Every structure is written in structure tokens, then in C-alpha cells.
Amino acid sequence: xxxxxxxxxxxxxxxxxxxxxxxxxxxxxxxxxxxxxxxxxxxxxxxxxxxxxxxxxxxxxxxxxxxxxxxxxxxxxxxxxxxxxxxxxxxxxxxxxxxxxxxxxxxxxxxxxxxxxxxxxxxxxxxxxxxxxxxxxxxxxxxxxxxxxxxxxxxxxxxxxxxxxxxxxxxxxxxxxxxxxxxxxxxxxxxxxxxxxxxxxxxxxxxxxxxxxxxxxxxxxxxxxxxxxxxxxxxxxxxxxxxxxxxxxxxxxxxxxxxxxxxxxxxxxxxxxxxxxxxxxxxxxxxxxxxxxxxxxxxxxxxxxxxxxxxxxxxxxxxxxxxxxxxxxxxxxxxxxxxxxxxxxxxxxxxxxxxxxxxxxxxxxxxxxxxxxxxxxxxxxxxxxxxxxxxxxxxxxxxxxxxxxxxxxxxxxxxxxxxxxxxxxxxxxxxxxxxxxxxxxxxxxxxxxxxxxxxxxxxxxxxxxxxxxxxxxxxxxxxxxxxxxxxxxxxxxxxxxxxxxxxxxxxxxxxxxxxxxxxxxxxxxxxxxxxxxxxxxxxxxxxxxxxxxxxxxxxxxxxxxxxxxxxxxxxxxxxxxxxxxx
Amino acid sequence: xxxxxxxxxxxxxxxxxxxxxxxxxxxxxxxxxxxxxxxxxxxxxxxxxxxxxxxxxxxxxxxxxxxxxxxxxxxxxxxxxxxxxxxxxxxxxxxxxxxxxxxxxxxxxxxxxxxxxxxxxxxxxxxxxxxxxxxxxxxxxxxxxxxxxxxxxxxxxxxxxxxxxxxxxxxxxxxxxxxxxxxxxxxxxxxxxxxxxxxxxxxxxxxxxxxxxxxxxxxxxxxxxxxxxxxxxxxxxxxxxxxxxxxxxxxxxxxxxxxxxxxxxxxxxxxxxxxxxxxxxxxxxxxxxxxxxxxxxxxxxxxxxxxxxxxxxxxx
Numbered sequence: 001x002x003x004x005x006x007x008x009x010x011x012x013x014x015x016x017x018x019x020x021x022x023x024x025x026x027x028x029x030x031x032x033x034x035x036x037x038x039x040x041x042x043x044x045x046x047x048x049x050x051x052x053x054x055x056x057x058x059x060x061x062x063x064x065x066x067x068x069x070x071x072x073x074x075x076x077x078x079x080x081x082x083x084x085x086x087x088x089x090x091x092x093x094x095x096x097x098x099x100x101x102x103x104x105x106x107x108x109x110x111x112x113x114x115x116x117x118x119x120x121x122x123x124x125x126x127x128x129x130x131x132x133x134x135x136x137x138x139x140x141x142x143x144x145x146x147x148x149x150x151x152x153x154x155x156x157x158x159x160x161x162x163x164x165x166x167x168x169x170x171x172x173x174x175x176x177x178x179x180x181x182x183x184x185x186x187x188x189x190x191x192x193x194x195x196x197x198x199x200x201x202x203x204x205x206x207x208x209x210x211x212x213x214x215x216x217x218x219x220x221x222x223x224x225x226x227x228x229x230x231x232x233x234x235x236x237x238x239x240x241x242x243x244x245x246x247x248x249x250x251x252x253x254x255x256x257x258x259x260x261x262x263x264x265x266x267x268x269x270x271x272x273x274x275x276x277x278x279x280x281x282x283x284x285x286x287x288x289x290x291x292x293x294x295x296x297x298x299x300x301x302x303x304x305x306x307x308x309x310x311x312x313x314x315x316x317x318x319x320x321x322x323x324x325x326x327x328x329x330x331x332x333x334x335x336x337x338x339x340x341x342x343x344x345x346x347x348x349x350x351x352x353x354x355x356x357x358x359x360x361x362x363x364x365x366x367x368x369x370x371x372x373x374x375x376x377x378x379x380x381x382x383x384x385x386x387x388x389x390x391x392x393x394x395x396x397x398x399x400x401x402x403x404x405x406x407x408x409x410x411x412x413x414x415x416x417x418x419x420x421x422x423x424x425x426x427x428x429x430x431x432x433x434x435x436x437x438x439x440x441x442x443x444x445x446x447x448x449x450x451x452x453x454x455x456x457x458x459x460x461x462x463x464x465x466x467x468x469x470x471x472x473x474x475x476x477x478x479x480x481x482x483x484x485x486x487x488x489x490x491x492x493x494x495x496x497x498x499x500x501x502x503x504x505x506x507x508x509x510x511x512x513x514x515x516x517x518x519x520x521x522x523x524x525x526x527x528x529x530x531x532x533x534x535x536x537x538x539x540x541x542x543x544x545x546x547x548x549x550x551x552x553x554x555x556x557x558x559x560x561x562x563x564x565x566x567x568x569x570x571x572x573x574x575x576x577x578x579x580x581x582x
Numbered sequence: 583x584x585x586x587x588x589x590x591x592x593x594x595x596x597x598x599x600x601x602x603x604x605x606x607x608x609x610x611x612x613x614x615x616x617x618x619x620x621x622x623x624x625x626x627x628x629x630x631x632x633x634x635x636x637x638x639x640x641x642x643x644x645x646x647x648x649x650x651x652x653x654x655x656x657x658x659x660x661x662x663x664x665x666x667x668x669x670x671x672x673x674x675x676x677x678x679x680x681x682x683x684x685x686x687x688x689x690x691x692x693x694x695x696x697x698x699x700x701x702x703x704x705x706x707x708x709x710x711x712x713x714x715x716x717x718x719x720x721x722x723x724x725x726x727x728x729x730x731x732x733x734x735x736x737x738x739x740x741x742x743x744x745x746x747x748x749x750x751x752x753x754x755x756x757x758x759x760x761x762x763x764x765x766x767x768x769x770x771x772x773x774x775x776x777x778x779x780x781x782x783x784x785x786x787x788x789x790x791x792x793x794x795x796x797x798x799x800x801x802x803x804x805x806x807x808x809x810x811x812x813x814x815x816x817x818x819x820x821x822x823x824x825x826x827x828x829x830x831x832x833x834x835x836x837x838x839x840x841x842x843x844x845x846x847x848x849x850x851x852x853x854x855x856x857x858x859x860x861x862x863x864x865x866x867x868x869x870x871x872x873x874x875x876x877x878x879x880x881x882x883x884x885x886x887x888x889x890x891x892x893x894x895x896x897x898x
Contacts, residue, residue, distance in 0.1 A: 030587055037586075097622045101632060108632055112639040119643035122752050123650040123762075126723060127713055466721070474715065474723030474763075476750050483753065486640070503636050511629035514621025521622060532596075536589060543586020550893035 004048070004057065005570040011058030012563035015042050018061045019556035026544045027553075034206030036066040036542040038198055066198045067542045070221065073205060076538060077212040077219065079531040081282040084213045086524035088162070088287030090517070092155055093295055097517040099151055101510050107303070108510070110144035111310075111486070111503060113137050118483035121465060126324065126473040131460035134479075138314075138332060142453040145307045149450035152300040159292045160258040166214045166285040167248050167260055173211040174229065174243040180204040181226040182241035188225040196225055211237070216281035232281030235262060247272060252352035253378070253442045257292065260285060271353075278398070293396050295516060298374040302509050304446035305491065306502050307453045308345045309369045311335060313485050321464030321478030322471040329464025329478070334456040335449060342367055345449035348427075351440035358433040362441045365426045370493040371418050372445045377425065379404075379441040381432060388432040392416050395442060416443070418494045594885045601878040608871045617862045627859040634856035640756075641849045647752040648842045654762050655835050657717055661706055662769065662828035668703045669821045672696065672783070676814045679790050682807075686793070693791045700783045704728055707770055707779075718766035720747040727766035734781040736767045741776040754841050760834060769827040772819050779820045786813035 022040040029035040041062045047054035099105055117137035121130045180200055187197050204227065211217060216232040222240075229238040236244050244262065249272040251257035261274035277290035311333035318329035336344030342364045354360065362379065376395035381388045391401035404414040407423065416425040425445055466475035489499030500508065611617055621628040678684075679692045707728050710716055715723035725737055736744040749763030770779045789795060789810045796807025804812070 094620075094622065097620045101621050101628055108636060112636050116639060116643040116646075119647055119753060122750075123647055124713060124715070125750070126715060470721055470748055472721035472723070474719065474721035474750055475748070476721075476752070480751070480753065480759075487756070504633075507629055507632045507636070510621050510632055511625050514623075514625030514628050517620075517622030518625055536593075539586045539589040539592075540584050543588050545584065546587040547893045548584075550897060554897065 004055070005573075006567065008056070008058035009563045009566035009570065011045065011060065012566070013560060015040070015059045015061050016556045016560035016563055018064070019552065020560065022064055023549050023552045023556060027546065027549050030544045030546060030549075034202050034209070035544070036068045036198070036202055036205075037544045038064050038066050040064050063195045064198065065195070066202065068201075068205075069538070069541060072534060072538050072541065073208075074219065076531070076534045077209055077217065079527065079534050080209055080212045081216040083524065083527035083531045084284040085216075085282035085287040085290075086520055086527050088284040089291045089295075090520040090524045092159070092288065092291040093513070093517045093520055095151065095155055096295075096299055097513055099148065100513050105144070105147065107144055107148055107306075107506055108503070110137075110141045111506065114141040115483055115486040118479055121463070122476040122479045122483055125465035125476040125479055128460055131324075131463050131465070134463060135332075135455065135458065135460050139455045139458075141310070142307075142333065142455055145303065145450040145453050148303055149300065149307075152296060152303070153451070155296055156256055156292060156300075159288050159296070162288045163258045163260055163285065164248055166288070167246055170211060170214050170237070170285070171243075171245050173207045173214070174237045174245075177204055177207050177211070177227070177229065178238045178241050178243035180207070181238065184225045185241060201225075213284060215283035215285050217283075231275075232286075233275060233279040235275070249274065250352070253440060254349050255352070260289070276398075297376060297396065299509065299513065300450070301374040301376065301444065301446050302505070304345065304449035304451075305369065305372055305374070306450075306505055308335070308341075308372075308446045308449035309490055310485065310502055311345075311449065311453050312341055312369060313490060314482055315341075317478055317482050317485075318464045320468060322466050322468050323464050324461040324466075324473060326466075326471045328468070330462055331456050332463070334454050335452045344452055345446055347442075347444040347447045349442040349444070351442075354439040355433075355435045357435050358431075360432060360436050360439055361430045362443070363428045363430075364443070365413055365428055366423075367425050367445050368423060369446075370490055370499060371422050371424045373418065373424075373492070373494070376445070376447070377416055377443040379427075379443065381436045381439040383437045386434065388434060388436045390414055390429060420494050422494060591889070594881065594889075597881050598878065598885070601874060601881060605871065605874045605878065608867055608874060611862050612864070612867055612871065615862050616860050618860050624859075631856045631860040634852045634859065637852045638849055638856070641845050641852070644754050644845050645842060645849075648754050648760075648838050648845070651752060651754065651760055651762055652835060652838050652842075654711065654717075655831050655838065657709070657711060658764060659828065659831045659835070661709055661717060662824055662831060664706045665703060665769075665824050666821070666828065668699050668706065669779075669817070669824060672699050672703075672817065673814075673821065675699070676786065676810075676817065680807075680811060680814070682796065689790055689795065693787055696783065696787050696790070700780065700787070701730075703783075704730060704780060707766055718764070718769065720749050720763050720765040722747060728770070728778060728780055734778050734784060736765070736771055736778060741771075744771065754838065755845060758841070760838060760841075764827045764830060769824055770820060771823070772816050773823070774819060775816055777816065779817065782813055782816045782820065786810055786817070789813065 019040045019042075022038050026037050029037075041064070042059050043062045045057035045060055047056045101108065103109060114134075114137040117130075117134040121127070121134045124130050180203060184197060184200050184204070187200075208217070208219065208227070208229070211229070217237065218230045218232070220228040220230075222228065226240050227238070228236070228240065230236050235246075237246075238244070246260055247263055248258050248260055251259045251274075259272065259274040261272040263270050264273050265271075275289075277286050277293055280286035280289065315331040315333055318332045321329045323329055334344075335341050338344055346364055346367060348362050348364060350360070350362070360381070377392050378395045378401075380391050380393075380401050382391050382401065383389075390404050392404055393399045393401045404416065407413055407415045407426065412428050413426050414428070415423045416427075418424045425443060427443070463479070465479040466472060467477035470477065485501075486503055487501050489496075489501050489504075491500045491502065491505045493499035610619060618624045618628055618631070675692050675695050679689060679696075684692075707718055708716060708726050709718070716725065716727055718727045719725050719737065722737055727736055728734065729738075732738055735741075737747065739747070744765075744767045747765050747767060749761045749765060751759040751761050754760045766778075771777065772779075772782065775782075789806050792798070792800075792806055794800075794806055796810065797805055799805050801809060
């Protein structure tokens, strides 16, 4: 009898000690990120049948389990991806939001100053200081265009850095997760009865959340304790103890962009199969890519368009007029060294994988700035019954490639139309061969305008203020026409010949940036609060509460003391029995 | 509901951070006086404010043009006032010279007087503005309109070319331009004979100085005296031109003043629009600021006192 009392008391002592250890471990990990509180699960030992009664045999510590909900974890991963996507995109767009309308660095005031200087010059066109003031206005306007474009270039470059960083984090997390899978599998395969290694599971869950922050994932829990992870587009990242790396590569269509994908061997050469933002779903990586593909390119092209239109309209008027000496006016704005405005403010990128045997060149013949939108165009040479034939689509919208008309027919001068059917860009191609099928080009009609714009002369007497019909120093007709550009609808005439003026086009862009930033801010706040709620639910269930642990400490301490007392009591009882025989 | 210790700390810190960021935004608004710092704060209001600001900017340019124009036209008004005075004197002398009882020496005095007045008138017609431009030369502002010793034609041009010399217009309102100049051709050239005031005067003086004045027949059927009187009525015609120019300038000045007033009230209106869109409601902002301060203080105080509570304090 005393034997069993000893045994029962001992089992109680052990259970209480295990409870105390678990509690201490919880207290120790109160600030450990990703730690799920643990509970020592006790169960009564099977009773012994003595006579007609069952007498209990004490307690066993069945397992130490973590308080963890797979459902909440899955929600947290999903919410983390979505919150990271919108936050990443919002962070980038808000950089543009912060500078675009700024009084001192924004474009609006520089444009106003330039056109006001033209007005002042129109009062007194022979006045050298008014001419100098006008020229300085032009110079600071082009400097402002350069600066705004610079911010956008920086953002493009920053996106490259973020993409590299995200890829590093993804690869780092997946290799650690596969290693944890391996260690967990090593435990679980030894014996089915052993409990799961809680701390390894916690570590792995933490890494999965970190991975979800970078890229949206699909998680499959396997019965052996391991997890398999896939990207939104089905690309496997972790399968049991194996991880798959993602890599970066320069965009073959635009060497300024870094793309993400996986390397595959195609026809004996390594090629990166790249992921576009849409196929990735959510996560910070998709946020950065989506910002670059959509907002950044659109804003940069629009700023470029305004710079190109101001520059080329002023140049055209300059050439119509005469300078102070009565000589024909020169171009006042320059877009680059080649002195061909189209080449200097547009960009044509041949795809890096284009055919080497017969390299094709694409030459822009004309750009109608009054019809250009913020879009870039992709050109594809397709197989038309064996005849290589160029097609186009608007870049980034994933639409179908459409055949290009030629104007005049058969001239080889291909016409890219706008939505209303007006010609926007025309180009020619060098001779095509069968091997060129599949070649691609990207046309960016105004991408480099704001980057390249500068003033072409610094002598104020070269300003062509007078019209050629009355080449007198006091004539101001030409500078009046230049001042009039501020409010003349020279842009976006696609559907309305009245068009939109350069100032209005800029104001509209400011409003688009503001609305987009606001929208992303609201979305990112909403996703963050969803995430915060889920994290709260997780914390409420799985986080450590110090008061609770203090109570548990007292509870297990008392249990330990009581069990100890039982042992000393049973010793006393044993002594008593021995005393009978003394 | 169960909550974890970390959750309690996180929740409190995030509440305090939220409070602080709201306060810092309010402080920013109060210090700039603007409700919106960047487009995303209120995209519509930002676009409205930007549009209004560029409108104000253009109106400022117009007002600048108008003040230049007013200045220029006032100088011209001076020119015409002074020329009218001189012309009145000339007319008096011409009338006096028509008196047949005048002796040769009397006429010589009048000839001297007329030459003096002609020089005076030339000085007025050739006046320059503060920047050295000839006021009456239209767009040919660097050329003297009636140089002494020249052909006495406006800018030395043929009548057709002289008539084509333009003034310069400037923008004074949206789609509205005003002419800055009246040319010497318009003011000082006889529209019938195409002769300038200086040519006519010179001819008249030469007639008067002729020893055969007034009865010698020089130009059958006219005598010197008859021709001199014809010059007198030509001068009257030019006097009318000068008066007409003076009226034109006066009308333009009045118009400029009206447009200046219209522009000023349009600017006020746009300032109001920009203010409504982007301006800060100080009363509201200040009350929000003090409310925010109170909230932050309450959060801090309650956090400080509640976080001290722990069961561990009682385990010894």
C-alpha cells in the first residue's frame, strides 16, 4: 500500500515539476517573437482494480503542447502578404506624392514662372533683363523636369534594390524552412509516439510568416509534420527538406528593370522564366513590381510628355520667329546630343533575346505628341504563314498583339494607333528574315524627355521674341504665342480636338497621384488593421500572460509541496507500522 | 477575454504612437496654415488649389502687363498733351503770319518762332521710354521716328510701309489683348497728303521766309500766300489726328483700369477658392490638437499605472 502511495506521490511530484518547467519556459519566452505558450498536459494513470474498487495510480505527463491554431496561422500568413503588398506599393507611390505638388520642388511653380516670364518679356521684348529672366525661367523649368525625373529614376533603382532584397529574404527563408522540415522529419520518423518539437515548429511558423511578407504563399501541411510551400503562381518554394531558389535578372525588354523568376534550361541555355506582378498575387515583392509596371512608368511617361510638348512647341515657335538681331530663331530646348528630338526623348529597347543572326533595328519616324498617352508599346514580330510580320500591344496590360497598318500601304512605315484610331507613333524596320520571328521591341515615346531636357543656348539676345513677318526689336508676337502655350490644349487630343493644356495635364496628373496614393493608403491601413486583429487573436490565444503564469507557478508549487508532503506522510505511516513491532 | 502580456504592451505603445502621429500632423497643419501638404491628403482639393494657384499666377502676370501698359500709355498721353500745346502755339503763329500788313522783319520773327516750335515738337515725337525705346516707333522701337535732317517721313519709310508699322499688343486677360502703341504715323502724319507734321511745317516756314511772300505766284494758279494757308489747314488736320490719338489713349487707359479691377476681383475669388480647398480651419485644428493632447496624456498615465500591476509583486 505505501509503495503505491510513494509511487502516486512521486508521479504528482514529477507532474508538478514538469508544470513548473513549462511555466518557467513560458515566462522566459514572454518576449520571444513567434513563441506560442506551452501547456503541460496531464492525465490520470489507469487505476488498479483492488477487490471491487478501482484505486487510482497517480498522474502522467502526457505531452507538452503549444497553444496554436492552424486556422489563425493561415489567416495571419494571408493577411501578412496582403498588408505587405499594399504597404510596399503605398511606400513607393507616397514618395512621388510627397514631391509632385511641393511648392519649392514641384513642377507647377516652375511652369508658372516660365510662362509668366514670357508674359513679362512680351511687354518689352527688346529688354535684355526681361530676356535673361525668361531664359532663366526656361533653365530652371528644365532643371525641375530633370529633378522630378530623377526622383522617379531613383524609385526605379530603389525597386531593383527592393527586388534583390526580397529575393534574398525569400531564398533565405525557404532554405531555413527546408532545414527545419528536415530536423522535424528526423524526430517524427523515429517514433510515432513522440511529441512534436514545439520550438522547431514555432521557428518554422515564424519563418513562414516572414516569407509571406515577401511573397504570397500556399502552404500544405503534411501528416509527418513537414510543410510544403508554393508561390501564388504554383512555383514550388519548399517541398519537404528541399528548397527551390528564385533569382533576379535584368529585364530583357528594359535593362533598367530587375525581374524575378526561376532559372530553367531551355534548348541547352539557361533562361529566367520571369514572374509578372499579377501572377505573384500579393506580398511586398509583387507590390514593388506592380508599382514599377503600372504607376511609376505611367507617371514618368506623363512628366516626359509634358516636357517633350513644352520643349518641342517652344522650339517650333522659336524657329518661326527671329531673334534680337533679326536672324531666324534657334531651338531653345535640347533633348540630347543626337539633335533628333524623337531619338532624344523617346526610347526603343530591343529585347535581349532577339535574333543575333539578322539583328533587326527599329527606327521611329514620327511621334504625335498631341495624341501620346502615358503608354509604352510592345512590338512583336509574329509568324504570319512564314512571313515575319510586326504586331503591337500596349505594354503591361497583357492584351492581345494586333497587326500594324502601314501608311502609305506597303511603305514599311508602320503606324501605332491610339484607342480612337489616330496615328500616334510611326516606325520603320530593317529587313526581316524568318529567324526574326519572335523578336520583340519596346517603344517608350516620351520616357527620356524629362531626363534629357536642357536649354540649348544661354545668350538672351537669341530668344526669338519677334515674328518673322515683322522682324523688329519691338515686336512681341512670337513670345506672345509662346506664352499662350500655357493654356492651349496641345495634349491628349485623342477624343477631343480641344485637348488639354500642359498646366492642366500636370494638374490632372497630380490629382491622379493623389487619388492613387490615397487609395493605397486606405487599402494598406485596412489590410494592416485586419492583420493586427488576426495577430491579436493569435496573441490572445497563444501569447504568454504573466499573471496567468504567476498563478500557474503558485498552482504547481503547491502541487509539488503537497506531493512532497504525501511522501513524508507515507514515511511517517511506514515508521508507525514499524513502531508496532518495536 | 484572455490577453497576453505582450499584447497589452503592444496595444498601449501603438495607441500612443497613433496619438503622437495625429498630433504631429495637426502641428504641421497649424504651422503651415494649410490643411493639405501633399496631394493624397485630399486629391480633389489639391487639384482645385493647384488650378486656382496657376490661375492667380496668370492673373498676376496680366496685372504686371497692365501696369506696364498703363505706364507706357501715360507716357504717350504726355506726348500728346505736350504736342497739342505746341501745336496750339504753332496755329497761333500761323494765323499771325497770315496778316498781310506784317513787315519782312516781323515775318522773320515768326519764322524763328515756328522753327523753335518745330524743334520742340520733334523732341516730343521722338521721346523715349525709360528703357531708351522710342515711344512712337511701334515695333521698330530702336529707330527714331522723325530724325532731324531726314526725309521727314515716318521712320524714313514710304507711306505704305509706314502705315504697316505695327504697335505691340500684350495679354491683359484670358483671350484679351490691348495695344500698347500708337505709332508716329497714326498721330503725326496727315492721312490725306501722307505728309508728316514736320514736312508740312518745314514747307510752311520756307514759304513764309520767301522774299516774294505773299503775292508771288509760284505754283500756278496759287500764290505763296495761298499755298501757306493750304499748309495751315493741313496742319489743322494733323492737330485733329493728335487729338484723336489723345482720346484713343484715354479710352485705352480707362479700359486698362477696368480690366485691372476685374482681374483683381477674379484674383480675390481664386484666392478664396484656393483657401476653401486647402486652407486650415484654425478653430477646429486647435480644438483637435488639445483633444489629442488630452488623449495622449490619459493613455500615458493609465499605461504607467496599470502596467505596474502584476501578480509577481505579491509572490514572495
